[in-house]
Amino acid sequence: MKVKEVADLVGVSVRTLHHYDDIGLLVPEETTDSGYRLYSDDSLEILQQILFFRELGFPLKKIKEIINSPSFDRKEALELHHRMLLEKRSQLDTMIGTIEKTIQHIKGEIRMTNKEKFEGFDFSHNPYEQEAREQWGDEAVDKANHKVGNLSKAEQKAIPETMNAIYKKLAPLRNGLPDSVESQAAIEEWYVLLNQMGSYSLDAFRGLGQLYVDDERFTQNIDAFGEGLAKFMRDAMAVYADKNQK
Known part of the structure; x- marks a missing residue:
């Protein structure tokens, strides 16, 4: 099956399948001389596994480790x-x-x-926390959790509203230049907000921007405010980090 046929069958986007191929998570059975990706029944079985893990909140990096493990059953x-x-x-x-x-x-x-x-609400598990620990270490995540815990309930409640307000401010700028005065002023607000919740160096800020593009969950959430916003934020965050490095 060609990539478009698999996408239509499963209900995922062609872009998602291309991304899975690029990161080595789901490599097609073969690629023709014309560049067409071809998927076998075995490929579809692997894709089913991937989507089950995704439904349960597993990050792509972890899924790749699991299904590529010699002990995978x-x-x-x-x-x-x-x-x-x-x-x-x-x-x-x-x-x-x-x-x-x-x-x-x-x-x-x-x-x-x-x-x-x-009844039924469960906030005991943060699906992103383990990924953050793997990328930035336990100390950084523990500090962030402590910092948020010290905020008042009103301050904690205001964080999502402030985040959405900044997204909405950035969205109309996304087709312009990431190094413009307006773009950099808005992205600075984002940097300040993140450091109210944690402790982000400029390098970590740049890395987080890249994660907005590499992780489709971030991309989908951010692009809900405007298609292409995740990539624009990545570029604007990189510019901000470069300009403010001492």
């Missing part, structure tokens, strides 16, 4: 996926029940306790 992996998805379904069922009860509560049909209003 597809059956064991499927059994793991099954257990984890059952746990996820259980949590979702609980949250659906909480929504249904809340609707009844609003209608005056039942009365919920404050504890019942939050």
